[in-house]
Amino acid sequence: MSDEEESLFTENKAREQIREELKHMSFENLQKLKEKLGTKVYNETLFGKKNKKKTEKIKFKRENKNRPREISAKKPIPIKYEEMTRVKEIISRDPRFDSLCGTFNEKAFKNSYAFINKLRENDLKTLQKELKETTDLKAIKKIKYLIQRLENQLREERKKKEKEEKKWLEKKELLESVKRGEKPVFKKKCN
Template identity: 75%
Template structure:
């Protein structure tokens, strides 16, 4: 068999024919053939000529950058253009970002409350179908949080509406030649508390609110006493 391979090499046949002759040979016979022919001749016979012509990258226009082969490693020490670092800006405290307008912000993102209301309805429906205690606790927590957020938003709206109403009354009194009467902060605070208590009473939540305030004050007193004893 090895003599046949040598004859094929002598006849300058392609490596496809030579590989056909080699496929029936054992591994031991292949090793002996490799030793006899030499590694270079053996590899050429089996794998063919690997010296392929290198691809030349040409530019269509001399002003274009030259196309480089992806197989060629990039030179490590290359000159990099330095970029000036700009300090990070916080839009909350940067004058270049403009001033915060709470009224405009609330108006632009008013749709979020509608999304929260939809989420609340979805969670309430999920709570009815939930059976796993862990899932029930999680849903109840999310419902409570959404209810608190919506309640706080409604309170803010009512407060804003009252302010606008008071401003309107003051302007009307000034137009009529009357002396405007401005309420003190303490008076405004008392009126807000009264309206809050009336609202809670009408909804039947006054008792629960008072109990929560008692617990809160009790905790504060306990902390204050502990710091004094230390």
């Protein structure tokens, strides 16, 4: 054993003996002993010296006052720095499903965007003219694809319009039959 280990061993033995003696003392006598020795000495004899590492604030010197301070990477970052660097999450909202944007009114939507069909028809005419003038095979293929797409969109729009007109006429006939005093006849979905 080295000298340090021996001294620690003897200190621990002495501390154990002191503890055994203090176990049999009354609380009043322990308080008097503590007052006589002092709290610091009393605690050192019972529990041993505590190796307190003083957390000194290291003042970093800089060449220029405008430069940032260098902080050791081993030290944890204080909370205030984390809060400053935290970025708020941007929550994207989809207006189709968001109640803040109101409810969907199909009639109003169609009235507002009725001009789009006219634009599509104009685009279709310009693309057909372009198709006649071009000679490049890749460009022709691309133009044909765009023409087909626009025709499909216009066709679907016409179908929807016809379907709505048919429904509107059926409702009108139903209301007229009710006004005449006849029983209303509702058509089945299969018809």
